[in-house]
Amino acid sequence: MAEILVFSEKDEIAFELLSKGRELKEELCLGLAAALLGQEVEGRSSQYFSYGAEKVYLGESALWVDFYVETYAQALQRVAEEGGAQILLLGSTKRGKELASRVAQKLGAGCITDVIGLRLEGDGLVADRYALGGNTVASEVIKTERKVIAVMPKTFEAFPLEDGEGQTVHLDLELPEPRVRVVERRPKEGEAVNVEEAEVLVCIGRGLGAEEDLEMIWELAQALGAEVGCTKTLASDFGWLSEERIVGLSGKKCNPRLYVGIGISGQIQHTVGILGSKIIVAINNDPQAPIFKIADYGIVGDLYEVVPRLAERLTPP
Amino acid sequence: MQIVVCLKQIPDLQQIRIKRDTREPVLEGLPFLLGDMDKNALEEAVRIVEQRGGKVTALALGSPKLRDTIKEALAMGADEALLLIDPAFADSDTMTTAKILAKAIEKREYDLILCGEGSTDNYSGQVPSRLAEILGLPQVTYVRQLEFTEGGLRATRDMEEALEIVEVSLPALVSVTSEISEPRLPSLIQILKAAKKPLQEWTSEDLALSAHEVGKEASSLEVISNLAPEQERKNITLEGEVDEVVEQLTDAFTREGVIAR
Numbered sequence: 001m002a003e004i005l006v007f008s009e010k011d012e013i014a015f016e017l018l019s020k021g022r023e024l025k026e027e028l029c030l031g032l033a034a035a036l037l038g039q040e041v042e043g044r045s046s047q048y049f050s051y052g053a054e055k056v057y058l059g060e061s062a063l064w065v066d067f068y069v070e071t072y073a074q075a076l077q078r079v080a081e082e083g084g085a086q087i088l089l090l091g092s093t094k095r096g097k098e099l100a101s102r103v104a105q106k107l108g109a110g111c112i113t114d115v116i117g118l119r120l121e122g123d124g125l126v127a128d129r130y131a132l133g134g135n136t137v138a139s140e141v142i143k144t145e146r147k148v149i150a151v152m153p154k155t156f157e158a159f160p161l162e163d164g165e166g167q168t169v170h171l172d173l174e175l176p177e178p179r180v181r182v183v184e185r186r187p188k189e190g191e192a193v194n195v196e197e198a199e200v201l202v203c204i205g206r207g208l209g210a211e212e213d214l215e216m217i218w219e220l221a222q223a224l225g226a227e228v229g230c231t232k233t234l235a236s237d238f239g240w241l242s243e244e245r246i247v248g249l250s251g252k253k254c255n256p257r258l259y260v261g262i263g264i265s266g267q268i269q270h271t272v273g274i275l276g277s278k279i280i281v282a283i284n285n286d287p288q289a290p291i292f293k294i295a296d297y298g299i300v301g302d303l304y305e306v307v308p309r310l311a312e313r314l315t316p317p
Numbered sequence: 318m319q320i321v322v323c324l325k326q327i328p329d330l331q332q333i334r335i336k337r338d339t340r341e342p343v344l345e346g347l348p349f350l351l352g353d354m355d356k357n358a359l360e361e362a363v364r365i366v367e368q369r370g371g372k373v374t375a376l377a378l379g380s381p382k383l384r385d386t387i388k389e390a391l392a393m394g395a396d397e398a399l400l401l402i403d404p405a406f407a408d409s410d411t412m413t414t415a416k417i418l419a420k421a422i423e424k425r426e427y428d429l430i431l432c433g434e435g436s437t438d439n440y441s442g443q444v445p446s447r448l449a450e451i452l453g454l455p456q457v458t459y460v461r462q463l464e465f466t467e468g469g470l471r472a473t474r475d476m477e478e479a480l481e482i483v484e485v486s487l488p489a490l491v492s493v494t495s496e497i498s499e500p501r502l503p504s505l506i507q508i509l510k511a512a513k514k515p516l517q518e519w520t521s522e523d524l525a526l527s528a529h530e531v532g533k534e535a536s537s538l539e540v541i542s543n544l545a546p547e548q549e550r551k552n553i554t555l556e557g558e559v560d561e562v563v564e565q566l567t568d569a570f571t572r573e574g575v576i577a578r
């Protein structure tokens with residue numbers, strides 16, 4: 001039977017995709033399978049069954065060590081061709097996007113990455129993604145017979161079944177040596193922040209003159225009971241805050257009750273991450289800054305004057 | 318070192334107008350710019366060639382407006398430009414774009430192909446990976462630092478949870494993030510010099526591609542709709558002395574019930 005094939009290097013994303021896959025397979029009359037490729041994967045299929053996989057393709061190999069995308073793409077191509085996969089649901093992580101593109105090209109398939117919504121409309125599977133740098137949301141259909149869809153993490157909720165059972169298919173893969181060798185891996189200081197779930201979010205941008213001045217932003221955040229997020233510039237270029245805090249197209253998408261943007265111009269790649277906010281407040285000294293167009297309340301002023309006063313007023317004596 | 322940099326021209330997204338009633342974007346008449354990360358890739362290529370010798374070719378597929386847009390790449394230091402312009406190429410998706418770019422690259426000598434991590438408008442990241450697949454090249458994605466070794470390249474990849482230092486031999490395809498370089502602002506002299514640099518143009522015929530293999534007809538995707546998300550905002554500007562606006566804002570917080578107190 002033709003099937004939906006799920007894969008992500010992150011189990012939790014694979015479970016989200018399987019949960020959505022259960023819904024799609026009913027309507028499309030397809031099977032639901034997952035690929036589990038890596039080292040020491042043997043014992044993990046039962047978890048995949050519990051999220052709805054009817055079949056798990058298991059590929060155990062020492063060559064999986066560094067997640068070299070080309071080898072994963074080769075393995076998935078084989079699984080897709082032999083198992084008759086019509087829809088490949090992958091995770092849109094950095095590795096996942098590269099994998100999706102590679103495997104799509106191998107399969108001669110159309111592919112959509114960074115998908116934020118997926119639904120059946122008529123006979124077609126419609127995927128939503130941001131387009132024009134975040135100005136719009138494009139709804140697209142893949143016209144090729146096979147379809148590769150890379151979905152953003154946390155787009156779907158993972159929910160397990162009461163009882164899930166399935167069949168394990170052991171893959172006998174002959175994989176080439178990776179052409180890219182990993183010589184070192186330097187873990188990033190993982191910070192346990194979750195700006196996506198913040199109810200109140202204070203975001204700071206390039207209007208901040210110096211790293212020391214972050215102090216003032218933290219004080220305001222504390223007074224508001226807020227989490228601190230930032231634009232890409234402050235994290236990626238200046239390194240003042242961790243990348244976990246970037247809000248926007250390549251960062252986190254947030255839905256706080258209150259968003260306060262400080263010294264942020266409001267370029268679309270940032271604001272696409274805050275459209276779900278209930279109330280948007282902007283503080284910027286340039287009255288022409290585009291952020292004012294999407295703000296509920298705007299203050300045209302110097303953040304160095306406004307922020308301390310605001311923090312002061314919000315802090316109980 | 319022969320480097321091909323793939324650059325895409327993008328309508329200036331800061332200037333997009335959204336129609337109020339239909340939420341449709343209006344793209345007509347917008348000026349075109351080179352993609353942000355494509356410029357990072359070009360800057361890196363120019364610096365490599367300045368240090369090690371060789372040639373930088375700027376390769377771009379797009380509308381006739383490219384003839385103008387590409388001048389910036391030449392002023393920034395590309396040695397030559399190769400433009401792929403043909404009405405048949407219009408509305409090419411990622412699959413056909415990669416196909417067309419690959420055909421052009423196959424006709425050239427190269428050691429290294431540089432792309433942006435994602436294009437400023439589409440940001441799909443598909444074109445570089447598809448290109449690497451068609452050309453049979455190893456690809457290194459999300460590169461924020463690049464060094465040369467005896468056997469090839471050492472690259473620092475910026476992954477979610479770690480920086481990954483990898484090695485690969487040439488030829489290879491590398492896609493870069495914005496951290497890799499700060500694109501230079503060309504001087505007047507460089508801008509004037511750019512006008513004399515070689516600029517070549519190829520159509521589908523030069524690439525031996527027929528009209529049904531490219532453009533809209535060959536596209537693997539169909540766009541059902543493309544609209545701005547609905548946004549209803551109050552757009553209230555608070556005015557007065559700092560103390561007054563701060564008071565107005567905290568009153569608004571209370572009124573809106575957005576902060577717990």
Ligand SMILES: Cc1cc2nc3c(=O)[nH]c(=O)nc-3n(C[C@H](O)[C@H](O)[C@H](O)COP(=O)(O)OP(=O)(O)OC[C@H]3O[C@@H](n4cnc5c(N)ncnc54)[C@H](O)[C@@H]3O)c2cc1C
Pocket residue numbers: 204205206207208230231232233234246247248249250251252262263264265266267268269270283284285286289301302303304353354435436437440
């Ligand atoms: C493909 C792609 C993906 C991207 N993804 C993201 C993303 O996920 N998130 C993100 O944030 N960016 C992203 N960017 C970058 C984005 O385009 C912008 O460069 C960035 O958001 C701008 O940050 P900013 O507002 O801090 O800086 P700027 O645009 O430089 O704005 C600074 C603002 O501060 C104001 N200001 C200056 N001094 C003061 C003062 N004293 N008081 C008050 N205001 C002051 C200025 O008027 C100005 O409006 C992406 C870009 C690309 C090309």
Ligand SMILES: Nc1ncnc2c1ncn2[C@@H]1O[C@H](COP(=O)(O)O)[C@@H](O)[C@H]1O
Pocket residue numbers: 323324325326352354355376377378379411414418431432433434435436437439440441442443444445
């Ligand atoms: N039309 C094009 N012409 C030249 N290069 C392109 C084109 N489209 C995409 N690219 C390259 O592929 C990268 C990723 O684009 P995308 O797949 O659209 O995210 C860009 O940063 C460019 O380097």
